[in-house]
Amino acid sequence: xxxxxxxxxxxxxxxxxxxxxxxxxxxxxxxxxxxxxxxxxxxxxxxxxxxxxxxxxxxxxxxxxxxxxxxxxxxxxxxxxxxxxxxxxxxxxxxxxxxxxxxxxxxxxxxxx
Amino acid sequence: xxxxxxxxxxxxxxxxxxxxxxxxxxxxxxxxxxxxxxxxxxxxxxxxxxxxxxxxxxxxxxxxxxxxxxxxxxxxxxxxxxxxxxxxxxxxxxxxxxxxxxxxxxxxxxxxxxxxxxxxxxxxxxxxxxxxxxxxxxxxxxxxxxxxxxxxxxxxxxxxxxxxxxxxxxxxxxxxxxxxxxxxxxxxxxxxxxxxxxxxxxxxxxxxxxxxxxxxxxxxxxxxxxxxxxxxxxxxxxxxxxxxxxxxxxxxxxxxxxxxxxxxxxxxxxxxxxxxxxxxxxxxxxxxxxxxxxxxxxxxxxxxxxxxxxxxxxxxxxxxxxxxxxxxxxxxxxxxxxxxxxxxxxxxxxxxxxxxxxxxxxxxxxxxxxxxxxxxxxxxxxxxxxxxxxxxxxxxxxxxxxxxxxxxxxxxxxxxxxxxxxxxxxxxxxxxxxxxxxxxxxxxxxxxxxxxxxxxxxxxxxxxxxxxxxxxxxxxxxxxxxxxxxxxxxxxxxxxxxxxxxxxxxxxxxxxxxxxxxxxxxxxxxxxxxxxxxxxxxxxxxxxxxxxxxxxxxxxxxxxxxxxxxxxxxxxxxxxx
Numbered sequence: 001x002x003x004x005x006x007x008x009x010x011x012x013x014x015x016x017x018x019x020x021x022x023x024x025x026x027x028x029x030x031x032x033x034x035x036x037x038x039x040x041x042x043x044x045x046x047x048x049x050x051x052x053x054x055x056x057x058x059x060x061x062x063x064x065x066x067x068x069x070x071x072x073x074x075x076x077x078x079x080x081x082x083x084x085x086x087x088x089x090x091x092x093x094x095x096x097x098x099x100x101x102x103x104x105x106x107x108x109x110x111x112x113x
Numbered sequence: 114x115x116x117x118x119x120x121x122x123x124x125x126x127x128x129x130x131x132x133x134x135x136x137x138x139x140x141x142x143x144x145x146x147x148x149x150x151x152x153x154x155x156x157x158x159x160x161x162x163x164x165x166x167x168x169x170x171x172x173x174x175x176x177x178x179x180x181x182x183x184x185x186x187x188x189x190x191x192x193x194x195x196x197x198x199x200x201x202x203x204x205x206x207x208x209x210x211x212x213x214x215x216x217x218x219x220x221x222x223x224x225x226x227x228x229x230x231x232x233x234x235x236x237x238x239x240x241x242x243x244x245x246x247x248x249x250x251x252x253x254x255x256x257x258x259x260x261x262x263x264x265x266x267x268x269x270x271x272x273x274x275x276x277x278x279x280x281x282x283x284x285x286x287x288x289x290x291x292x293x294x295x296x297x298x299x300x301x302x303x304x305x306x307x308x309x310x311x312x313x314x315x316x317x318x319x320x321x322x323x324x325x326x327x328x329x330x331x332x333x334x335x336x337x338x339x340x341x342x343x344x345x346x347x348x349x350x351x352x353x354x355x356x357x358x359x360x361x362x363x364x365x366x367x368x369x370x371x372x373x374x375x376x377x378x379x380x381x382x383x384x385x386x387x388x389x390x391x392x393x394x395x396x397x398x399x400x401x402x403x404x405x406x407x408x409x410x411x412x413x414x415x416x417x418x419x420x421x422x423x424x425x426x427x428x429x430x431x432x433x434x435x436x437x438x439x440x441x442x443x444x445x446x447x448x449x450x451x452x453x454x455x456x457x458x459x460x461x462x463x464x465x466x467x468x469x470x471x472x473x474x475x476x477x478x479x480x481x482x483x484x485x486x487x488x489x490x491x492x493x494x495x496x497x498x499x500x501x502x503x504x505x506x507x508x509x510x511x512x513x514x515x516x517x518x519x520x521x522x523x524x525x526x527x528x529x530x531x532x533x534x535x536x537x538x539x540x541x542x543x544x545x546x547x548x549x550x551x552x553x554x555x556x557x558x559x560x561x562x563x564x565x566x567x568x569x570x571x572x573x574x575x576x577x578x579x580x581x582x583x584x585x586x587x588x589x590x591x592x593x594x595x596x597x598x599x600x601x602x603x604x605x606x607x608x609x610x611x612x613x614x615x616x617x618x619x620x621x622x623x624x625x626x627x628x629x630x631x632x633x634x635x636x637x638x639x640x641x642x643x644x645x646x647x648x649x650x651x652x653x654x655x656x657x658x659x660x661x662x663x664x665x666x667x668x669x670x671x672x673x674x675x676x677x678x679x680x681x682x683x684x685x686x687x688x689x690x
Contacts, residue, residue, distance in 0.1 A: 106224030
């Protein structure tokens, strides 16, 4: 059952992919409730995206308290976790995203040097 | 009494039975209910299997659904791996008895940026638990998180919270952990899971491996503290609480025949005691296996079940060889009364042997167990370990009233009465076979070294293997020592000849005596005749004398009458009156 759901979301995601522009970023932020950490993470993410991606992005916030089964697909353990679904490869960034430097490295927006 | 005790502490500490053979006995009921238990050990020691069996048995036998959260194997791998043990995970998953969840962490994909917690894991586990109403949880191997998440401080704090959370959830959890160098687990998980700690071990000794299990710690409950051997076979895990056996077993007065008439005669004519332990020891080729085969055949004829462990011959070879002395074992195998179990002692470790014996005995339920021979185990392990293993074996068999016959090979250079495994004190009836070399022949002798509880014969018998089985003959014991074989036959002939001459001598003596008696009788007769003649003569003379005296008196009276009649005459007349 659960597996199917995941598959279907995956499919719809791929369909979305075709529809969206190629260089658009799809980001997912997993949280569990409106905890301070979650709020900090969201604020930080918003800020970085605004600065770096010029509106070419979409952020999907998933609250696992509401939809716990959604965490399985992306193997979410730590919260909050930011997943870069697009562009591939998938990257995961855990924590409240307060270390901007590392977030940029994690998102491949900044060369490591 | 024992049951009452069990009940008592069940009230104190509720337990969750694992259904794993033997394990619930050691822990007096299973794992602590609603608490986490740490199962640790090195690679390949069976941690995962312990966990999965705990869940499967819980789901199938105790109606407690379970969640298996794997950090290493994927769901598919796990399903296939445990299918070989007869667990149908797919079916259980379909029936919502078990939920598998594979947690995958890829270090390279993860970037750490500030504060975080493992709430995701909690939610995920909680979701899995709630989806099937799980009562049991296995986390295998949670230490993998340490490889995936760099911040140990957070991780440790979160693990502590996780175990607390599991307790609050009221699920019985098994957490597996890889064994560390100095601590029980690599990451010191024992710090967090302190209610029950079980260590699994996989030891290799002389190229054979043995699995062992030990309950290091069990808060609030008594438990066996020894290292218990366990095995993993096609039916899963089984632990042997064998060291807990004691000397409390019942004894039987029943006697069972050995299958060899003369041997029974040596044992008060009744044979062995049921449930006793019999050792047949001797040098090679003296017929130990033949005695065992006789015993097996006799038991099968009585309709008893026999389990025959052979460690040196294949069953077919053994049956063929026994045919040559007229024992047809194949018939009984076909009838299902006799079962052979042939393994090389070196095939696996002692504990494994013990474990398989246990299993075989429990499955086949024999009346008689034969092990041929036991001392080959010495090649596998040290004498002491073999001895402890045999003690456990003997205790186990005795507790089940199973008669055991062991054979043991002794070597010429060692003392005959010294078994290699030093188990003489365990043995109730000990038959010693020895070869007697004399006059260029090698013959077999047998005697009963000891037999507890019976007035056994103290004789040495000659042991002969004939086409119709084992025969025991009286050996010749005399001035020339113990004679066997053709020497005995020669001696017997010699004795026969001697007897014959003796007989002749006696005849001769008898005749001589007869002759002497006759001569004596003749002499006696002559003397008699002489005597009679003399007596007759003497009598005659006496009579003549008497007549003469009478005449003289008569003459006197007549003379008196003629001289003086009257007075004298009257006087005499008065006198006469």
